[in-house]
Amino acid sequence: MSCPDLTQIYAYLDGELTAEDRLRLEEHLKACSRCRQLVADRRLFLEASSSLPQPDLPPDFSERVMAWLPPLKSPVRVWLWLAGGAYLLFSLVVAGLALGTRTALFPVCLQIFKNLYNLAADLSSLIVRLIQQAYGFIKALRILAGVLARLLANVFPSGSLGLAALVLGGVMSLALLWMLLRPTNYPTGDKK
């Protein structure tokens, strides 16, 4: 074996050579004092590099970090707080109304109740409208699909249309599978 280059020497010291290459290099080292010197040099250098002293951390460092931790992000909790708050407000308003018309709170509670009622009514009508819009959109899509199917049926024989649908379905399933299984990037914001 001729003298190894430095990358091979480092690979040997890193333990990255195959058993066969390692044995071959060790055989060479027995016969070559120059390479033995190179390996001894690099070995000492690597050992020294990996044994540099560790800087001291303040003993209370982890407590300091824990004291600064931001609240954990949890969207579910936010919704729970919102729902709980709305329920509490509604209960207070109903309790205020139940006390009767003679209390000073009654007109305020009545106004809040009316506003809440209007808000709920507006929201429900918005939801109904959205559902109607979605239904109309789906209907339009169905008509469009029917027209397309008829057009295609006129162009292609019936057997090939089924095959094309099968291929399309297969491609879409594979694309969906890929989207679900593809490796996700780290969420830390790459600086590249």
Add this chain to the structure above:
Amino acid sequence: MVPDEDRILVGRSLKGDRRAFELLVKKYQQPLFNYFCRLVQEREMSLDFTQEVFLRAYAALHTYREKYQFSTWLFRIASNLLIDHWRKKKLPLVSIDAEPEDDEHRQPQLPDLEPSVSDNYEKKEMMERIEQALGQLPEFLRELFVLRHMNDFSYEEIAAIKHLPVGTVKNRVFQAREWLRSRLEER
């Protein structure tokens, strides 16, 4: 502690168990502090950066994916923080992201005759000289050298942290080693 335990601790932290996150902090605070101390070379700033990594990690914990090692995820946050710092200091960062054409294919030649470093130094003295020379090593090489030798990451893990091919990482660690070693010859 095996990486699976990290994942368990992350899961518990996400359920609101702060003690579990504290265990992760205790496990990784020293490796992160070593990393920043060698790369920033200012103790107070290194402490701030180490703390900042944990705060960012905690805030983004819900986005951590279990298929990655927690340590590489955490060091990627650290590396991004460092890149921001170097950008602000306007240090040249081209080399970090650039892929030199011959980076993976350069064949280092065996030196014909070189002074023996091991004859000149005892290990302790050599450690002191390496520490001094490390400060002069270009940042993009220093980071990989530190990840390899002070944080004991494998080449594959460094490649995952830095988003670089393994061959490029190996080559740059090689360059850093030989650069530092050549400084030891100047006695």
